[in-house]
Amino acid sequence: xxxxxxxxxxxxxxxxxxxxxxxxxxxxxxxxxxxxxxxxxxxxxxxxxxxxxxxxxxxxxxxxxxxxxxxxxxxxxxxxxxxxxxxxxxxxxxxxxxxxxxxxxxxxxxxxxxxxxxxxxxxxxxxxxxxxxxxxxxxxxxxxxxxxxxxxxxxxxxxxxxxxxxxxxxxxxxxxxxxxxxxxxxxxxxxxxxxxxxxxxxxxxxxxxxxxxxxxxxxxxxxxxxxxxxxxxxxxxxxxxxxxxxxxxxxxxxxxxxxxxxxxxxxxxxxxxxxxxxxxxxxxxxxxxxxxxxxxxxxxxxxxxxxxxxxxxxxxxxxxxxxxxxxxxxxxxxxxxxxxxxxxxxxxxxxxxxxxxxxxxxxxxxxxxxxxxxxxxxxxxxxxxxxxxxxxxxxxxxxxxxxxxxxxxxxxxxxxxxxxxxxxxxxxxxxxxxxxxxxxxxxxxxxxxxxxxxxxxxxxxxxxxxxxxxxxxxxxxxxxxxxxxxxxxxxxxxxx
Numbered sequence: 001x002x003x004x005x006x007x008x009x010x011x012x013x014x015x016x017x018x019x020x021x022x023x024x025x026x027x028x029x030x031x032x033x034x035x036x037x038x039x040x041x042x043x044x045x046x047x048x049x050x051x052x053x054x055x056x057x058x059x060x061x062x063x064x065x066x067x068x069x070x071x072x073x074x075x076x077x078x079x080x081x082x083x084x085x086x087x088x089x090x091x092x093x094x095x096x097x098x099x100x101x102x103x104x105x106x107x108x109x110x111x112x113x114x115x116x117x118x119x120x121x122x123x124x125x126x127x128x129x130x131x132x133x134x135x136x137x138x139x140x141x142x143x144x145x146x147x148x149x150x151x152x153x154x155x156x157x158x159x160x161x162x163x164x165x166x167x168x169x170x171x172x173x174x175x176x177x178x179x180x181x182x183x184x185x186x187x188x189x190x191x192x193x194x195x196x197x198x199x200x201x202x203x204x205x206x207x208x209x210x211x212x213x214x215x216x217x218x219x220x221x222x223x224x225x226x227x228x229x230x231x232x233x234x235x236x237x238x239x240x241x242x243x244x245x246x247x248x249x250x251x252x253x254x255x256x257x258x259x260x261x262x263x264x265x266x267x268x269x270x271x272x273x274x275x276x277x278x279x280x281x282x283x284x285x286x287x288x289x290x291x292x293x294x295x296x297x298x299x300x301x302x303x304x305x306x307x308x309x310x311x312x313x314x315x316x317x318x319x320x321x322x323x324x325x326x327x328x329x330x331x332x333x334x335x336x337x338x339x340x341x342x343x344x345x346x347x348x349x350x351x352x353x354x355x356x357x358x359x360x361x362x363x364x365x366x367x368x369x370x371x372x373x374x375x376x377x378x379x380x381x382x383x384x385x386x387x388x389x390x391x392x393x394x395x396x397x398x399x400x401x402x403x404x405x406x407x408x409x410x411x412x413x414x415x416x417x418x419x420x421x422x423x424x425x426x427x428x429x430x431x432x433x434x435x436x437x438x439x440x441x442x443x444x445x446x447x448x449x450x451x452x453x454x455x456x457x458x459x460x461x462x463x464x465x466x467x468x469x470x471x472x473x474x475x476x477x478x479x480x481x482x483x484x485x486x487x488x489x490x491x492x493x494x495x496x
Contacts, residue, residue: 012074015062015081018055018089019129025051026122033115041113045104045462048118049097052125056093062086071494073135077197080135080271082494084343087487088132088267091347095260096125098354098466102252102361105460109366110158117157121256124150128260132267135275135494137186137196140268144182144232147264148175151257155249161369167248174231174241182228188221198276205279222277222284226291229272232265235291235325236298239318243306246314251368254310255357258317259350266324266346270339274331275493285332292329292424295322296431303438309360310371312438313353316397319435320349326424327412333419341411343488348404348477352396355470359390362459362467376442378451386457387446389467394439396474399432403478411485 013020025048033044063086071082079085099121107113127146134140152175156168190196192215193204205218230238246254273284299319306312324345330338363379363386364370380387396405409432416425459467477484 010075012081015074018058018062018093019126021051021055021058022122022126022129026119026126029115029119029122033119038113039115041108042104042462044113044115044118045100045107048121049100051122052093052096052100056090056097059086059089059093063090067490070492073199073494077199078136078139079130079133080494081133082492084267084271084491084493085129085133087343087347087491088263089129091263091350092125092128092132092260095256095263095350095354096121098351098358098469099252099256099260101462101466102255102354102358103250105463106250106252106361106368109460110160110368117154120150120154120157124154124256125260128264131264132271134268134271135198137189137198137201137272140198140272141179141183141186143264144228144268145179147261148179148232151253151261154253154256155245157253158250158368161248161367163248163369164250165248167245170241170248171245178228178231178238181224181231185221185224185226185228188217188224192218192221198272201276202278205277218280219283222280223287225272226284226287229265229269230291233262233269233324234295234318234321236294236318236322239295239298239321242318243311243314246317247308247310247371251310251357251361251364251371254314255354258313258353258357262317262321262324263346263350266328266342270328270331270342271493273328274339281332285329288325288329288332289421289424292322292325293427295319295325296427297322297434300431300434300438303435304441307374308372309376309442312373312442313356313360316435316438317353319431320345320397322431323409323412323428324349326416326421326428329421329424330412330415330419333421336415336419337489338412338415338419340485340488340491341408341415343491344411344484345408347484347488348408351470351473352393352405355467355474356390356393356397358463358466358470359386359393362386362457362463373442373445374452377445377449379446379457382451382454383457383459386459386467389471390446391443392471392474394442396478398436398439401478402475404474404481404484405478407477407481407485 066083074081124147127143130143152172155171158164193201234242299315303312303315324342327338327342330336396403399406399409413425413428
């Protein structure tokens with residue numbers, strides 16, 4: 001009787017097409033891949049890449065359809081189909097393609113070709129795309145856990161390397177701890193507003209007035225949500241897992257975590273704060289301000305002290321998260337385009353970090369463990385083209401003019417100035433100077449020091465492709481930044 005009267009929400013299958021394509025790819029890899037003989041060399045990678053390309057094309061078509069409209073909520077108002085979620089999905093699909101190329105090189109070098117890792121890449125991407133589109137905190141949590149569980153397994157996927165097992169365990173334990181904070185935050189926000197839908201939370205808060213600290217439950221809930229997000233974006237002081245996990249995880253997985261993982265977490269953070277809590281901006285903006293200051297300095301200063309390039313890039317990733325948080329803080333001011341600049345930073349950093357870890361993968365050897373700074377000494381004499389490409393990518397991360405990194409950093413600093421957050425802008429510039437020492441240190445080691453060995457470095461064609469794409473993107477966008485800026489400025493949320 002109950003089932004007969006149950007009316008479910010309309011399912012817009014066409015709007016869910018990118019997610020369904022990724023799900024189809026996952027099921028095919030796991031079912032067909034396990035029931036058939038080993039596929040031809042690079043077969044799993046080619047199939048995964050093709051699935052990601054199809055999802056990318058579908059997202060681009062949807063972006064074109066939404067060019068003159070803002071968007072809508074679908075699936076019982078649980079998901080938002082808007083230009084913000086579609087642009088985030090495009091960036092995630094690009095990350096899948098580049099990560100698949102790197103993973104293809106990695107699995108053949110390790111003689112461990114199989115469908116499992118590629119299937120996990122797709123499931124993590126499904127979680128990431130659900131996160132950036134979620135209009136309900138419960139759906140957001142499901143997406144977050146789908147992404148996180150996949151990344152835990154991917155981080156520990158190299159069974160022959162103790163550091164990989166340790167990375168997966170640390171990530172799992174600390175990730176579960178942060179998820180508990182996040183879930184408790186959802187419960188408190190629901191208790192204060194009576195809704196888990198992000199747009200519903202906004203409506204409830206817009207129709208109420210805080211009297212005599214009556215919203216203490218809400219403020220604690222927002223704080224716990226920020227703790228959960230702080231872990232996912234590697235914001236200080238919740239960044240302690242990042243260096244160990246980035247160093248221990250297989251290099252292609254590290255690149256994927258640093259790119260798609262950040263896009264998902266920051267995309268969800270922006271939607272929750274700007275759509276769900278616009279009337280409480282004076283409550284959450286100081287917390288974001290403090291996180292941004294702490295993160296840019298912790299990442300930049302501790303990076304200088306490292307002697308392992310993967311750990312250097314891990315702390316660099318923390319510093320970049322601080323710059324993006326500056327854009328998030330600026331987005332809380334009506335007079336700033338902070339959201340567009342944060343998305344612009346995410347898009348450019350995704351490609352930059354993929355190219356940087358592609359070089360690390362090329363140098364790391366058959367064990368994927370030769371990543372200390374001494375392994376990069378004299379790289380210019382062993383493989384000049386590799387050293388040149390890495391130098392360009394490092395200079396871009398430092399924010400040198402006429403590179404994509406400069407456009408990204410200038411954008412968030414400009415948005416902070418427009419919002420009159422001058423302390424954040426000054427902190428960002430000081431942190432950029434400190435961080436530049438890190439990148440120069442690696443460049444000097446590659447070009448001015450003698451190599452420990454004269455052995456030539458053999459680079460797989462898939463890795464070369466990622467490096468070439470990253471360097472070309474870095475240079476072209478550095479000279480023609482409007483290619484990305486115009487898209488990020490169009491990214492908007494669906495109307496509430």
